[in-house]
Amino acid sequence: MRFRIYRYDPEKDAKPTMKEYDVALEPSDRMLLDALVRIKSIDDSLSLRRSCREGVCGSDAMNINGKNGLACITKLADLKEPVELRPLPGLPVIRDLIVDMSQFFKQYHSIKPYLQNSEAAPEKERLQTPAEREELDGLYECILCACCSTSCPSFWWNPDKFVGPAGLLAAYRFIADSRDQAINDRLDDLEDPYRLFRCHSIMNCVDVCPKGLNPTRAIGRIKDIMVKRMV
Amino acid sequence: MTYPVRKFDAVVVGAGGAGMRAALQLAEAGLKVAVLSKVFPTRSHTVAAQGGIGASLGNMGDDSWLWHMYDTVKGSDYLGDQDAIEFMCRMAPQVVYELEHFGMPFDRNDNGTVYQRPFGGHSQNFGERPVQRSCCAADRTGHAMLHTLYQRNVRANTLFFVEWMALDLIRDASGQVLGVTAMEMETGEVWVFHARATLFATGGAGRIYSASTNAFINTGDGLGMAARAGVPLEDMEFWQFHPTGVAGAGVLITEGVRGEGGYLLNKDGERFMERYAPTMKDLASRDVVARAMATEIKEGRGCGKEADHILLKLDHLGMEVIEKRLPGIREIAKKFANVDPVKDPIPVVPTCHYQMGGIPTNYHGEVVVPVGGEPNTVVPGFYAAGECACASVHGANRLGTNSLTDLLVFGKASGDRVIQFLKENPGHKDLPADAGEYSRSRLARLDNQTGGESVHEVGAEMRRTMQAHCGVFRFPDMLTQGVDKIRQVAQRVERTEIKDKSRTFNTARIEALELENLIEVARSTMVSAEARRETRGAHDRADFHKRDDVNWLKHSLWYRDNDRLDYKPVKLKALTAETFEPKVRTY
Numbered sequence: 001m002r003f004r005i006y007r008y009d010p011e012k013d014a015k016p017t018m019k020e021y022d023v024a025l026e027p028s029d030r031m032l033l034d035a036l037v038r039i040k041s042i043d044d045s046l047s048l049r050r051s052c053r054e055g056v057c058g059s060d061a062m063n064i065n066g067k068n069g070l071a072c073i074t075k076l077a078d079l080k081e082p083v084e085l086r087p088l089p090g091l092p093v094i095r096d097l098i099v100d101m102s103q104f105f106k107q108y109h110s111i112k113p114y115l116q117n118s119e120a121a122p123e124k125e126r127l128q129t130p131a132e133r134e135e136l137d138g139l140y141e142c143i144l145c146a147c148c149s150t151s152c153p154s155f156w157w158n159p160d161k162f163v164g165p166a167g168l169l170a171a172y173r174f175i176a177d178s179r180d181q182a183i184n185d186r187l188d189d190l191e192d193p194y195r196l197f198r199c200h201s202i203m204n205c206v207d208v209c210p211k212g213l214n215p216t217r218a219i220g221r222i223k224d225i226m227v228k229r230m231v
Numbered sequence: 232m233t234y235p236v237r238k239f240d241a242v243v244v245g246a247g248g249a250g251m252r253a254a255l256q257l258a259e260a261g262l263k264v265a266v267l268s269k270v271f272p273t274r275s276h277t278v279a280a281q282g283g284i285g286a287s288l289g290n291m292g293d294d295s296w297l298w299h300m301y302d303t304v305k306g307s308d309y310l311g312d313q314d315a316i317e318f319m320c321r322m323a324p325q326v327v328y329e330l331e332h333f334g335m336p337f338d339r340n341d342n343g344t345v346y347q348r349p350f351g352g353h354s355q356n357f358g359e360r361p362v363q364r365s366c367c368a369a370d371r372t373g374h375a376m377l378h379t380l381y382q383r384n385v386r387a388n389t390l391f392f393v394e395w396m397a398l399d400l401i402r403d404a405s406g407q408v409l410g411v412t413a414m415e416m417e418t419g420e421v422w423v424f425h426a427r428a429t430l431f432a433t434g435g436a437g438r439i440y441s442a443s444t445n446a447f448i449n450t451g452d453g454l455g456m457a458a459r460a461g462v463p464l465e466d467m468e469f470w471q472f473h474p475t476g477v478a479g480a481g482v483l484i485t486e487g488v489r490g491e492g493g494y495l496l497n498k499d500g501e502r503f504m505e506r507y508a509p510t511m512k513d514l515a516s517r518d519v520v521a522r523a524m525a526t527e528i529k530e531g532r533g534c535g536k537e538a539d540h541i542l543l544k545l546d547h548l549g550m551e552v553i554e555k556r557l558p559g560i561r562e563i564a565k566k567f568a569n570v571d572p573v574k575d576p577i578p579v580v581p582t583c584h585y586q587m588g589g590i591p592t593n594y595h596g597e598v599v600v601p602v603g604g605e606p607n608t609v610v611p612g613f614y615a616a617g618e619c620a621c622a623s624v625h626g627a628n629r630l631g632t633n634s635l636t637d638l639l640v641f642g643k644a645s646g647d648r649v650i651q652f653l654k655e656n657p658g659h660k661d662l663p664a665d666a667g668e669y670s671r672s673r674l675a676r677l678d679n680q681t682g683g684e685s686v687h688e689v690g691a692e693m694r695r696t697m698q699a700h701c702g703v704f705r706f707p708d709m710l711t712q713g714v715d716k717i718r719q720v721a722q723r724v725e726r727t728e729i730k731d732k733s734r735t736f737n738t739a740r741i742e743a744l745e746l747e748n749l750i751e752v753a754r755s756t757m758v759s760a761e762a763r764r765e766t767r768g769a770h771d772r773a774d775f776h777k778r779d780d781v782n783w784l785k786h787s788l789w790y791r792d793n794d795r796l797d798y799k800p801v802k803l804k805a806l807t808a809e810t811f812e813p814k815v816r817t818y
Binding site: 012052075094113117 | 270271273274275276278279288327328329331332333334336337338339340341342343344345368371374375378382383385386417446447448479480482483559562563566567685686687729730731733734735736737738739742
């Protein structure tokens, strides 16, 4: 199978190049990550992140034939040759398919991604109805792979100011949690021309999310709550 | 001194469930802590745990920590230390409530309490009937827990060193542990982390086998570092083969599927677990179910063209239950097995999943080794928690859900113990003059190696050897040959060569270093398994087909030097509960 892979080693390359690989795969190589592991067994200088190989750790996000996705759950049979692999767009490249995700995590941290509740904790669990808990479905499953934020033009242009779809999904995860008491602070923090309102609902994030989540909907809900709060 | 030195009160190696729970204790106590992780914390392998956290909350009916303790002791095939097991089962509800307070999105009952599902080996009233004890967030419990712990650490301003790989333990002449050397993957720079206390939470090493549910990063780094520093590894012959890994792919399918009512079928469509475990059936403990499946396959009742797998049926649960309780499983089955479990059964085989053994500790998380006549002498400054540690709560076989319980309970307890140690031992002891030298020589060897073999090939040979010689069923001649073979592989590991010598994010170098850790785990496993002449829990010897409490009710201790083996007694005395005396184990 044929691949064209983005290669860049800052120690020796003035600029990145696309390197061609033609590899004989085994029947057990079913996912893109299997092929990349095989390529690395031949050329050990190819660098990428990977861990769980089942789509839950979020390590191996990359741009696959022009679309962001996870290599470990992308079937080889579904890919057009040559398979063109690039690092996630919009973030600084450290080497090959490895990007510097500091900006992405900085935005995630900026929304205070932890439950805030100043009441003394009860002896047992805080109660939450199944309906209240259901509000968190489609939000808490995010794996922080950054496929969404790095497919978003607003994030490319303002990665320092726009929280981005992943961070906003997380913000809504806490806004929607019946146990969280900081809703007003969270909304105040987002009420800003950049942090929230740079989202123009073009839905690239929804299109690429490997977990099938919908950040655009979550962002819309935050905007709705903000409007309601004003009236 | 060859490397820059940075001083911390404590260094935690590993940022999975145990490492982050420990880090939280330390950070909230205001200590200067460095948490090192090879990956961004939420990418640690705890993220892949599915089914739940075992704790006797009693939300679904009567339950008690004593029943949980009985099930765990029985599940361990009586090799677990009963003081540690009592401690874990008593603490479990508290750490689960704390996790809920941190924001964990547990599933709920109508009355608002945490939903609990049945799980293998967990019972009411000392084995009478299955109990619902597993606290879960759909089938993504580990993911939800790991993210919650990370979030809580963000709140506590924990200092993470992300994508740093620890290389070696630093001990002084008295044996006290004074920190680690570690490499920043992005730059290739090495630092000495000089710490008053060092806590390993480096996880397991399931990557010693070809077929494994484990992530690529599960390379036993803590075990390798401990073994090279002269610390023995305990009970390494005991590896859990999870009954339901996706055939061919290895990816885990939670026991929660059977907890929710799914069951296993052989090629005749027979629900064969009824024959092997009349009471608990498909919810017998994992060693029992895995062995039953392997027996069915061995005796020609496997499914498929090659008669090489078993089918896990769950379509009868209906779309609603599957979508609500097992959505991740449906996703995995579709992707990795090409079946939609709403309609068709999932092909599964027993797959290496969990390491019961590890770095020997007591129930405070302090690392303990034999000194003189005392088998459990504390190594000052050294702690371990989670899968890399052997407390031992899992003994010869771990119950499902007890892994996450272990991470929370012993993560927290070891953190607390470190705090106490730091209070009693102010100030840093001096580093030995040659601190860092050992790591430097290992890195230099790797960089200067010529004419060596590829890491990939030697690693594959190790995994094949373990798979063929030390699997679900173990045969004396295969084990004897296995010891020879794995020693040969170990020699080859000393001569691996990487072509890429660059410094920036050189993952070839990382993989070579990981193999140096894996091989210690593989060797300890094979040597300990060859020596243990009985069948207990996950260790099934064809030539000694019974448990032998007269000769083998003891923990193995493997030392790296000359593959020396030692043994120490099992702690049968609990903290307050009466001892559960070993008896015949049926489900």
